[in-house]
Amino acid sequence: xxxxxLVDQHGRVATDLRISLTDRCxxxxxxxxxxxxxxxxxxxxxxxxxxxVRLARVAMERLDVNEIRYTGGEPLLRPxxxxxxxxxxxxxxxxxxxxxxxxxxxxxxxEPLAAAGLDRVNISIDxxxxxxxxxxxxxxxxxDTLAGIRAAAAAGLTPVKLNAVLIRGVNDSHPERxxxxxxxxxxxxxxxxxxxxxxxxxxxxxQMVTADEIFEKLSQRHELTPDPEHRGSAPAETWLVxxxxxxxxxxxxxxxxxxxACDRTRLTADGxxxxxxxxxxxxxxxxxxxxxxxxxxxxxxxxxxxxxxxxGHGINDPRFLQPARPMSxxxx
Ligand code: SAM
Ligand code: SF4
Numbered sequence: 001x002x003x004x005x006l007v008d009q010h011g012r013v014a015t016d017l018r019i020s021l022t023d024r025c026x027x028x029x030x031x032x033x034x035x036x037x038x039x040x041x042x043x044x045x046x047x048x049x050x051x052x053v054r055l056a057r058v059a060m061e062r063l064d065v066n067e068i069r070y071t072g073g074e075p076l077l078r079p080x081x082x083x084x085x086x087x088x089x090x091x092x093x094x095x096x097x098x099x100x101x102x103x104x105x106x107x108x109x110x111e112p113l114a115a116a117g118l119d120r121v122n123i124s125i126d127x128x129x130x131x132x133x134x135x136x137x138x139x140x141x142x143x144d145t146l147a148g149i150r151a152a153a154a155a156g157l158t159p160v161k162l163n164a165v166l167i168r169g170v171n172d173s174h175p176e177r178x179x180x181x182x183x184x185x186x187x188x189x190x191x192x193x194x195x196x197x198x199x200x201x202x203x204x205x206x207q208m209v210t211a212d213e214i215f216e217k218l219s220q221r222h223e224l225t226p227d228p229e230h231r232g233s234a235p236a237e238t239w240l241v242x243x244x245x246x247x248x249x250x251x252x253x254x255x256x257x258x259x260x261a262c263d264r265t266r267l268t269a270d271g272x273x274x275x276x277x278x279x280x281x282x283x284x285x286x287x288x289x290x291x292x293x294x295x296x297x298x299x300x301x302x303x304x305x306x307x308x309x310x311x312g313h314g315i316n317d318p319r320f321l322q323p324a325r326p327m328s329x330x331x332x
Pocket of ligand 2: 025026027028029032033072073074102124328
């Protein structure tokens with residue numbers, strides 16, 4: 001390993017860091033968490049705000065990371081979020097800073113987050129129908145999510161990108177409604193195939209709404225043509241809607257894996273480096289840090305963890321084993 005960057009044995013370089021700030025959530029999306037919730041990580045095991053910013057600094061200064069996305073669980077539930085964003089925006093080089101959120105509470109937090117230096121948000125919204133929302137997320141919070149989306153746009157956290165997961169028999173019958181509404185308001189929508197990362201281990205390949213199906217359904221109402229701007233390392237295949245400039249993304253994480261172009265590295269809320277969402281191994285930076293490791297020692301551990309990144313997620317291999325942690329505890 002000669003490079004200082006986060007390279008792996010397959011030639012990929014990770015420059016995009018996802019940091020989970022909590023495993024807790026105020027929704028219970030069926031593809032992520034059971035209705036009764038999960039045993040949450042104990043408080044002392046979570047990185048403190050200062051520890052989060054220190055690791056972000058190590059990534060920026062020593063590992064050539066250039067983008068940080070905070071996620072969870074629900075990151076808006078993290079009391080120190082504004083402070084963490086503020087600290088991250090003071091790093092040099094300055095990372096691009098974004099947040100993946102269900103937007104509940106964003107109506108109040110969008111302005112302070114923008115003032116603290118947040119650049120953008122990715123908001124998850126699977127339906128515009130209150131009954132479907134409740135069926136999917138076990139909570140009646142659609143109005144809060146919608147208010148959060150509006151507040152994000154008003155605060156300049158743009159482009160506002162929206163993520164939607166389709167679940168067969170619940171919200172898959174009219175995906176064009178979400179698309180048309182998104183285009184009307186200037187939001188960038190991406191549909192994501194459901195992955196085997198639910199805590200309940202109920203993912204079923206036969207039930208998954210595939211990228212091809214989503215494409216077919218949208219095509220019944222709109223003409224979709226390939227976006228000439230190539231997808232690069234971005235996972236979404238983007239399509240021009242009715243000739244453009246409007247676009248829609250479809251992320252075929254399972255049926256069209258993009259692992260060969262992956263540029264992600266992940267840090268869990270309790271300070272474990274994961275080279276992939278589907279890793280079955282983690283590298284503990286929290287205990288190293290609390291035992292007095294220097295910045296360069298932390299960077300080295302991080303490099304070693306990424307060097308061993310597997311070439312692909314293996315979901316389509318019959319020997320595939322779901323990781324022990326669910327999506328909410330990894331950071332999506
Ligand atoms: N709570 C925030 C949210 O929902 O945006 C951030 C964390 S959530 C785990 C991040 C993203 O992961 C969301 O867009 C969610 O839809 C997606 N997600 C969760 N479980 C998934 C699964 N099994 N398959 C595909 N996407 C999933
Ligand atoms: Fe919460 Fe996000 Fe998981 Fe839904 S997908 S339960 S909002 S962490």
